[in-house]
Amino acid sequence: MFEEILEYIRDVYQSDDFIPLHIPTISKIDKDYVSDCLNSTFVSSVGKYVDQFEQHISKFTGAKSSIATVNGTAALHAALSLKGVKQGDEVICQPFTFIATSNAISYCGANPVFVDIESKFLSLCPNKLDDFFKQNTKFKNGSCYNIATGKKISAVIIMHSFGMPGLVNEVLEVCKKNGVILVEDAAESLGSWVDGKHTGLIGDVGVLSFNGNKIITTGGGGMILFNNKEDGEKAKHLTTTAKLPHKWEYNHDMVGFNYRLPNLNAAMGVAQMEKINSFLKIKREIAIKYDNMISQMQKVSLFKEDENRKSNYWLNALIFDDPHDRDSFLEVSNNNGIMTRPPWGLLSEQKPYKHCFSGDLSVSREFASRIANIPSSVTGYED
Numbered sequence: 001m002f003e004e005i006l007e008y009i010r011d012v013y014q015s016d017d018f019i020p021l022h023i024p025t026i027s028k029i030d031k032d033y034v035s036d037c038l039n040s041t042f043v044s045s046v047g048k049y050v051d052q053f054e055q056h057i058s059k060f061t062g063a064k065s066s067i068a069t070v071n072g073t074a075a076l077h078a079a080l081s082l083k084g085v086k087q088g089d090e091v092i093c094q095p096f097t098f099i100a101t102s103n104a105i106s107y108c109g110a111n112p113v114f115v116d117i118e119s120k121f122l123s124l125c126p127n128k129l130d131d132f133f134k135q136n137t138k139f140k141n142g143s144c145y146n147i148a149t150g151k152k153i154s155a156v157i158i159m160h161s162f163g164m165p166g167l168v169n170e171v172l173e174v175c176k177k178n179g180v181i182l183v184e185d186a187a188e189s190l191g192s193w194v195d196g197k198h199t200g201l202i203g204d205v206g207v208l209s210f211n212g213n214k215i216i217t218t219g220g221g222g223m224i225l226f227n228n229k230e231d232g233e234k235a236k237h238l239t240t241t242a243k244l245p246h247k248w249e250y251n252h253d254m255v256g257f258n259y260r261l262p263n264l265n266a267a268m269g270v271a272q273m274e275k276i277n278s279f280l281k282i283k284r285e286i287a288i289k290y291d292n293m294i295s296q297m298q299k300v301s302l303f304k305e306d307e308n309r310k311s312n313y314w315l316n317a318l319i320f321d322d323p324h325d326r327d328s329f330l331e332v333s334n335n336n337g338i339m340t341r342p343p344w345g346l347l348s349e350q351k352p353y354k355h356c357f358s359g360d361l362s363v364s365r366e367f368a369s370r371i372a373n374i375p376s377s378v379t380g381y382e383d
């Protein structure tokens with residue numbers, strides 16, 4: 001079975017050489033815009049490309065305001081701060097995510113609390129979240145408190161795994177009922193929609209990442225997405241050292257962050273956004289090809305969208321029935337020049353987060369052991 005899958009991956013990428021998991025697609029316009037930016041000398045966080053990049057993202061996603069940041073982690077940190085997450089609070093997130101999600105919580109001086117994912121789209125489970133609130137929290141002076149720890153729960157973060165939109169509308173309902181805000185870690189899901197809404201714009205605030213392995217890249221970069229202009233203004237202020245606008249004076253009205261995206265990186269972002277629709281089209285073709293093969297096979301399936309959601313298919317994922325098969329597949333593929341990898345180690349098992357409060361995490365544990373991500377780059381598919 002493994003040989004068959006590997007042969008098929010080689011067939012999809014028409015290559016006998018090493019096949020990476022996900023590499024960026026960089027072409028002439030990326031170089032032209034970056035070069036133009038260098039020539040302009042406006043290489044830092046002021047410049048036309050930052051504005052253009054933000055406009056591109058707003059137009060594409062439907063956001064009322066998009067604020068570019070140095071990376072996705074900084075975007076998450078700023079989003080949580082802006083939405084009032086404070087020292088000593090607790091923030092609920094799934095353990096099945098990249099460590100940036102919980103690190104951003106820690107940067108606020110808050111603690112993550114882990115609630116499980118559901119088994120269909122592998123994102124925060126609305127039922128388990130609802131149970132968690134019912135069993136472990138109480139409402140006091142208009143806020144939600146963890147009974148066991150006595151701490152205020154100020155936010156929930158849902159992460160759309162591998163670009164697949166999660167059950168975010170259902171999670172939002174639970175958050176509203178309990179008076180906590182919902183942050184979407186949409187770092188992996190630019191170009192992913194649920195019920196016609198772009199991921200990151202369903203909750204109170206969303207963030208994107210443009211790291212080198214994401215669907216578009218600016219080298220490093222991130223974006224905070226808002227459904228209103230006022231929050232965007234606040235986020236811009238917060239991420240620009242909270243400097244009061246003035247031609248020559250330097251005055252600041254709070255402890256802000258130096259998190260704005262340099263124009264140099266934004267130049268690449270503008271070039272990438274001009275190609276996003278072709279990237280998404282190719283991503284979908286690759287996913288369909290993989291599905292044609294995998295749907296014929298026993299004991300393994302492909303992670304797929306349903307009729308209500310549209311995935312960007314950032315990273316395709318194989319789901320093996322048996323964790324032993326998954327482990328053997330990782331070994332055979334990586335030893336044969338095809339890069340594959342397991343999901344992130346669960347956050348609840350990482351050294352800094354081992355002692356955090358958590359609910360039952362059986363589904364996260366199960367899928368962490370059954371999944372292998374397979375090559376999904378645009379580059380190499382249609383060079």
Ligand SMILES: *Cc1c(COP(=O)(O)O)cnc(C)c1O
Nearest residue numbers: 071072073098100187209210211
């Ligand atoms: C990539 C990613 C981020 C942000 O990463 P940066 O490298 O800081 O841009 C955050 N959360 C998830 C789930 C990610 O995959």
